Amino acid sequence: MLLPRSVSGRGWLWSYTVVHQPFIPWLEVPYTLGVVELEEDLEVHLTTQLVGAGPEQARIGLPVEVVFERHGWVHLPLFKPREDA
Amino acid sequence: MSARFEDAAIVSGIGQSQTGRRLQRSDLSLTVDACRAAVADAGLTLQDVDGLVAWPGEHPAPPGFTGPGTLRVKDALGLDLRWHHACVEGPGQGAALMTAMMAVASGLATHVMVYRTVTEATGQYGGGRSGAHPWDAAGVPGQFQWLRPFGSVSAATWLAPSFRRYLHDYGIDREQVGWLAVSNRANAIRRGRAVYPQPLTLEDYAGARDIATPFRLLDCDIPIDGATAIIVSAADRATDTPHPVRFEAVGSAVTVRPWWDQLTDPTAYPAQDVGNHLWSRTSLTPTDVDVAQLYDGFSFLALVWLEALGFCGPGEAPGFLDGGERTSIDGELPLNTSGGQLSEGRLHGYGLFHEACVQLRGQAGSGQVPDAEVAVVGIGGGPLGGAFVLTR
Numbered sequence A: 001m002l003l004p005r006s007v008s009g010r011g012w013l014w015s016y017t018v019v020h021q022p023f024i025p026w027l028e029v030p031y032t033l034g035v036v037e038l039e040e041d042l043e044v045h046l047t048t049q050l051v052g053a054g055p056e057q058a059r060i061g062l063p064v065e066v067v068f069e070r071h072g073w074v075h076l077p078l079f080k081p082r083e084d085a
Numbered sequence B: 001m002s003a004r005f006e007d008a009a010i011v012s013g014i015g016q017s018q019t020g021r022r023l024q025r026s027d028l029s030l031t032v033d034a035c036r037a038a039v040a041d042a043g044l045t046l047q048d049v050d051g052l053v054a055w056p057g058e059h060p061a062p063p064g065f066t067g068p069g070t071l072r073v074k075d076a077l078g079l080d081l082r083w084h085h086a087c088v089e090g091p092g093q094g095a096a097l098m099t100a101m102m103a104v105a106s107g108l109a110t111h112v113m114v115y116r117t118v119t120e121a122t123g124q125y126g127g128g129r130s131g132a133h134p135w136d137a138a139g140v141p142g143q144f145q146w147l148r149p150f151g152s153v154s155a156a157t158w159l160a161p162s163f164r165r166y167l168h169d170y171g172i173d174r175e176q177v178g179w180l181a182v183s184n185r186a187n188a189i190r191r192g193r194a195v196y197p198q199p200l201t202l203e204d205y206a207g208a209r210d211i212a213t214p215f216r217l218l219d220c221d222i223p224i225d226g227a228t229a230i231i232v233s234a235a236d237r238a239t240d241t242p243h244p245v246r247f248e249a250v251g252s253a254v255t256v257r258p259w260w261d262q263l264t265d266p267t268a269y270p271a272q273d274v275g276n277h278l279w280s281r282t283s284l285t286p287t288d289v290d291v292a293q294l295y296d297g298f299s300f301l302a303l304v305w306l307e308a309l310g311f312c313g314p315g316e317a318p319g320f321l322d323g324g325e326r327t328s329i330d331g332e333l334p335l336n337t338s339g340g341q342l343s344e345g346r347l348h349g350y351g352l353f354h355e356a357c358v359q360l361r362g363q364a365g366s367g368q369v370p371d372a373e374v375a376v377v378g379i380g381g382g383p384l385g386g387a388f389v390l391t392r
Helices: B027-042 B070-077 B095-105 B142-146 B155-170 B174-190 B202-207 B270-280 B299-308 B317-321 B350-360
Strands: A010-019 A031-038 A041-049 A063-071 A074-081 B009-016 B051-054 B083-086 B111-119 B210-212 B225-234 B245-251 B291-294 B374-379 B386-391
Touching: A010 B155, A010 B210, A031 B155, A041 A074, B009 B027, B009 B095, B009 B350, B027 B070, B027 B111, B027 B225, B051 B070, B051 B095, B070 B083, B083 B095, B095 B111, B095 B225, B095 B245, B095 B386, B155 B210, B155 B299, B174 B202, B174 B299, B174 B317, B225 B350, B245 B270, B245 B350, B270 B299, B270 B374, B270 B386, B291 B299, B291 B350, B299 B317, B350 B374, B350 B386
Parallel strands: B051 B083, B051 B111, B291 B374
Antiparallel strands: A010 A031, A010 A063, A031 A041, A063 A074, B009 B225, B009 B245, B111 B225, B245 B386, B374 B386
């Protein structure tokens, strides 16, 4: 059963894609989308943006941590490479 | 085995409208053409049709995606219906066909028209896809609230991470995957079905521009306009059908978590459950299949289907495609014989189903698989998946 639980905000890049096609007007290409697996449970994934790193730094297994980007009352969980990466 | 609903239904007729890029025709007009063609093909009249099922029905979506809902088509064709239905959820786009089978197996209807219409090429004309989604004004619903706000806004971006992980986990030569695009194009040209009639080479594939890495342009299907109609009839009431195609089995199961991104095994989509379910409902096996039509909205999805349906083992699909011989018209598993969505264009699974029927009826001309008796159709990608074994 799924229940809310606090997590560390740390994880790894399960995989990623660098988006080149301008599907939407509100994001400049290229941008890097990651699928992050959480440290607490590798079966819980978040689709997110990789920030603070260029596409060339993305790799499967990259250690990442959360940074929140505020949009009004919504805080989007984005991920950046960890200091120890 | 107890009574199987597959035995109670047949495909009695198939029809297709004009198809192609930017036809600038209405979705209703194309749908009416396809339905009239299917009725004539079945030797029926519109007065005989008492069921109507579509995928996905009308809902807020980018221009050209949904096609007309059943009520508009009922009114346009003047049908007297005992059953009608359209719903975006279910075991893939083929769920509409399964619903029609249930309607005739239950005795509720006798001849059910099933259709899928897309006008995405015309819908994207001018403004392109950019900014055209109604969700961006009204709010993102359901599962997509976890994807779209981050910029994951297309099946290309939902699937690309799994494709990368698949290539990584199995150590696959990425360029082998290009054989699917090359073979499909040759098949489409042979049948006169190619949206773009130039032959493709592996060099073309390798040099195509990036869409969402590792997907390049030639890993992605071609948005087109077109409607396909399939008539599903009660087997015991359609005894004088000129070209019957029989349902041997369906696969409609889902046990895995049905999302785009919650996989640890990059091929653990519902297609795997569908494959197991499909073969559990027939004594036939993958080696009995004469021709396969597998959903290739993206190259990776055809790889998933090849493995999920047991035509090769995990991580073996690119090797299976390599060189193109095994999947050619006279190979061990002729695949996507009218070009698939990569070359015939995106009719959202219904072009593939239509072609399976054409092959079983022996009407594929120079692209005919000799003596085709058993066809498999796998439709859908990501959380959507359903499959059929058809026989003549």
